[in-house]
Structures are given as C-alpha cells and as structure tokens.
Amino acid sequence: MQTEEQGTTNRQPAENSSSATEAGSSGDNGLKSEDDNHNPYRKHIQPDSKIWSIYLEEAEKVDKELAASLQVGVDQLLIFAGLFGAILTAFLIQNRKDLQGDPVEEILQVLQNQFAGTTFQPFEVSKSALIVNYLWFTSLGLTLVSALGAVLAREWLAKYNPVSPGICSSDACQRLLRFKRARQWRLGSVVTGIPLLIQLALFLFSAGLVVFTWNNSVALGVLVLFLTIFAIVLYMMATISPLFSPACPFETPISRF
Numbered sequence: 001m002q003t004e005e006q007g008t009t010n011r012q013p014a015e016n017s018s019s020a021t022e023a024g025s026s027g028d029n030g031l032k033s034e035d036d037n038h039n040p041y042r043k044h045i046q047p048d049s050k051i052w053s054i055y056l057e058e059a060e061k062v063d064k065e066l067a068a069s070l071q072v073g074v075d076q077l078l079i080f081a082g083l084f085g086a087i088l089t090a091f092l093i094q095n096r097k098d099l100q101g102d103p104v105e106e107i108l109q110v111l112q113n114q115f116a117g118t119t120f121q122p123f124e125v126s127k128s129a130l131i132v133n134y135l136w137f138t139s140l141g142l143t144l145v146s147a148l149g150a151v152l153a154r155e156w157l158a159k160y161n162p163v164s165p166g167i168c169s170s171d172a173c174q175r176l177l178r179f180k181r182a183r184q185w186r187l188g189s190v191v192t193g194i195p196l197l198i199q200l201a202l203f204l205f206s207a208g209l210v211v212f213t214w215n216n217s218v219a220l221g222v223l224v225l226f227l228t229i230f231a232i233v234l235y236m237m238a239t240i241s242p243l244f245s246p247a248c249p250f251e252t253p254i255s256r257f
Contacts, residue, residue: 052172056165059175067161070191074153077195081147084198088140088205095136095212098129128215135208139201146197153191160187189256196253203232 160178165171182188206228214221241248242255 049169052169053167055172056167056175059172059179060161060165063161063175063179066188067157070153070188071157073195074150074157074191077150077198078147081143081150081198084202084205085140085143085147088136088143088201091205091209092133092136092140095129095132099125099133128211132208132212135204135211139204139208142197142201142204146194146201149194149197153194156187156191192253192256199235199253203228206231 160182165175206224210221210225210228213224235252238250239252239254242251
C-alpha cells in the first residue's frame with residue numbers, strides 16, 4: 001500500500017508539469033496567432049496581394065528599357081549584316097576568276113605552244129589572290145555568324161521580357177529568376193559583344209581590299225590603306241577614351257567589357 005501511494009504521489013508532479021507545458025505551448029500558439037492577426041504586413045504576403053502587381057509593373061519598366069536598348073543594336077546589326085554580306089558576295093564572285101584560269105585563254109595558249117613547239121605551263125594561283133580570298137571568305141563567314149547571333153539575341157530578349165508581366169507572387173518569382181539568370185550568364189555582355197564579329201569582318205574585308213587594289217594600282221592601294229588605318233585609329237580612340245574619361249559618350253563593344 002505504501003508503494004502504491006508513493007507511485008501515485010510521484011505521478012502527480014509529472015502530470016502537473018506536462019499539463020503546465022501543454023498550457024504554455026497553447027498559450028504561445030495563441031500569442032502567435034494573435035500576433036499574426038495584428039501583423040500589418042500579413043495582407044501583403046498573400047499570393048494575390050496587390051504588392052506583387054505593383055512590383056511587376058515597376059520591374060516591367062526596367063526590363064523593357066534594358067531589352068529596348070539591346071534590341072536597337074540587334075536590329076541595326078541585322079540590317080548592316082545583310083547589306084555588307086551582299087557587297088562582300090559581289091566582290092567574291094568578281095575575284096573568283098583569280099582562283100581559276102580562263103578556259104578560252106588556256107586553249108589559245110595551248111595552240112600557241114603547239115605552233116611554237118614550247119611546253120604548256122598550267123595556271124597557277126598567285127599568292128595575293130589567295131590572301132585576298134582567305135580574308136574575304138573569312139569576313140563572309142564572320143558576317144553570317146554575327147547575323148545568326150543577332151537572330152538568336154532577338155529570341156533571348158523576347159524570352160527575357162514576356163508580353164504579360166503577371167499579377168501574382170509566382171509571376172514575381174519567375175521574373176526575379178529571369179533577372180538573376182540574365183546577370184549570371186551575362187546576357188547584356190553577350191548581346192553587346194555580337195557586333196564585334198561584324199566589325200572584325202569589316203576590318204578583314206578592308207585588309208583584303210588593300211591587297212586587291214595594291215596589285216592593280218599602287219596609288220589606289222595606298223589610298224585604301226590610308227583610309228583603313230584611319231578607321232582603325234578612330235576605332236581604337238573610341239575604345240580607350242572611356243577609360244580616361246568615364247563621361248565620354250564615344251565607346252565600342254570592347255569598352256563595355
């Protein structure tokens with residue numbers, strides 16, 4: 001009997017402590033629920049709160065401004081690449097005869113050699129013709145690659161800035177994810193770097209044009225060489241000017257890196 005009484009007395013404090021703990025936890029939950037009910041920011045964290053639409057409207061302005069600034073350069077690049085590619089193709093067609101001999105002239109030379117009793121010398125491509133064609137074909141390849149990059153850039157910008165910005169919290173999360181990915185993968189730097197290809201193609205075409213004109217006329221070759229060097233100097237000045245003066249309005253795609 002004494003043992004049962006002792007066990008009963010030992011269980012009573014434990015029960016009292018557990019009941020006190022439950023009462024304390026229920027009291028804490030009640031306080032938390034009361035705090036949540038009186039939280040002035042509770043209505044703003046709902047998935048369909050107005051704050052998300054306000055955020056998306058302001059973010060849309062920033063995204064449209066960024067996309068528009070990059071879109072202008074891409075559109076201009078496509079126009080210039082089309083015109084430059086057409087001009088370059090015309091030069092390549094005209095210069096193709098330097099890689100292949102004229103069949104009529106070869107037949108006449110064979111007949112003359114037969115009458116004269118001399119051996120026929122086959123047509124050989126000159127080094128200058130090879131250099132010109134190497135430069136111009138490389139320039140054409142870079143032009144096509146830059147045009148492809150511009151087309152892809154238009155798709156990237158369209159995906160970055162969708163037509164409908166959205167109104168709920170999930171749309172805000174998707175917009176923030178697009179913004180972080182664009183900065184992580186340097187979308188702006190990649191798009192602004194695409195014009196470097198067409199600019200390099202232009203310089204290669206100018207170098208080939210110098211060699212082409214030099215063989216026909218030294219004076220004309222010197223003139224083209226002077227204009228090419230002058231253009232390169234202007235380009236280099238526009239590239240390094242922002243390094244010495246941040247307020248300088250003149251820059252090139254290299255200056256942005």
